[in-house]
Amino acid sequence: MGALTARRLKLLNLTIGTVSVECQLSSWTLDPGVQDGDRLYSYCPDGVAVAETDAEPTLQVKTYSKWVAGGFEDFLWNNRGVVVDFQLDHHPDIALEHVRWTGQVLIQPAPVGGDRGDQEMTEITFMCVGDPEFTRP
16 A cells, blocks of 8 residues: 555546447546535534535546447437436456446436537536445456
């Protein structure tokens, strides 16, 4: 545990619904959505408490758009409002660091468009349904 470990983000496996996304993926963030509660004060001698909050986990992805039939963008536009499973494998090539998150996300179509000449990208933040499960496969 004493030595520095520095890793670049290089390899990832991500499936959302029926679509593997990693080959088009440029950026990703899985946010557990844990919020700090407000401090609640009273005149009681031990009169400080922290309000309970609800987590709001999200999965944010940025991909190079690929509008093929059955591709990611096609899947998003054809499954509006559907809750699907996702599986994200982080560092799948490093035995002692491979971690996995599984869960469900609510599918919504991604915004489309941009400036002429720009690389076409799909950027979307999915709401997770429940908390993603963290495991070490």
